[in-house]
Amino acid sequence: MNYDKLLFDADATLYDFKAAEKQAFMLTMENHGFDCSLGSYELYSKINDDMWKRLERKEIGKAELRVERFASYAAATHQLMDAEQISMEYTNNLAEMGILFDDAMAVIQTVSQKIECSIASNGIGYVQRRRFAKSGIEPYFKHLFISEELQAEKPDPNFFKRVEEVLEIHDPKRILFVGDSLSADIKGGVIAGWTTVWYNPDHLKNLSEYQPDYEIDSLSQVIDLLN
Numbered sequence: 001m002n003y004d005k006l007l008f009d010a011d012a013t014l015y016d017f018k019a020a021e022k023q024a025f026m027l028t029m030e031n032h033g034f035d036c037s038l039g040s041y042e043l044y045s046k047i048n049d050d051m052w053k054r055l056e057r058k059e060i061g062k063a064e065l066r067v068e069r070f071a072s073y074a075a076a077t078h079q080l081m082d083a084e085q086i087s088m089e090y091t092n093n094l095a096e097m098g099i100l101f102d103d104a105m106a107v108i109q110t111v112s113q114k115i116e117c118s119i120a121s122n123g124i125g126y127v128q129r130r131r132f133a134k135s136g137i138e139p140y141f142k143h144l145f146i147s148e149e150l151q152a153e154k155p156d157p158n159f160f161k162r163v164e165e166v167l168e169i170h171d172p173k174r175i176l177f178v179g180d181s182l183s184a185d186i187k188g189g190v191i192a193g194w195t196t197v198w199y200n201p202d203h204l205k206n207l208s209e210y211q212p213d214y215e216i217d218s219l220s221q222v223i224d225l226l227n
Helices: 017-031 038-056 062-077 083-094 104-111 125-135 157-167 182-192 221-226
Strands: 005-008 116-121 143-146 175-179 195-199 214-216
Touching: 017 038, 017 083, 038 062, 038 182, 062 083, 083 125, 104 221, 116 157, 125 143, 143 157, 157 182, 175 182, 175 221, 182 195, 214 221
Parallel strands: 005 116, 005 175, 116 143, 175 195, 195 214
Antiparallel strands: none
């Protein structure tokens, strides 16, 4: 099948978000004299992941998430911290961490010569845009769709509808969408009628009710799908 548009999720698809998250967390904690051990980061990361799952389910708002993740972390570790201040510093540090996966840039450069590419990402607007600029990928993408700016989080159908409106899509199946999250990318893409590609480098089992059209374990396989 020929496709009209190619969209990529950003974090954990093109970007090594865990590496960026770890660096931003460690730097923030170190600056304030808090525990910055590997165990402390792993606890924060779990809390943060849970918060983003709650956001996908619309159980929490984005502004609340930014602060509550650090308030929950402080409570769990019995540390006294200004969660709002720490959150602001952390997000500023995260914005400087545009860490791509090793093969991401080469794949982006190749596929962007074949088809119009855009990014469809859940995240905080200024953080994502700063990271896109830092990593040098912006010139290869027509649009940067960010949930905070669209006022809808994947898998909310409104996110996908607004993307289709901007791209002037008439046949949703001619959108090829690559993402790592079954609960956000694949679920949302399947509901929208897009052609979905699950990026699954860790070979996880799909226990959800939503089945992608394709499953890949290397970004370079996107090139094969276009060919």
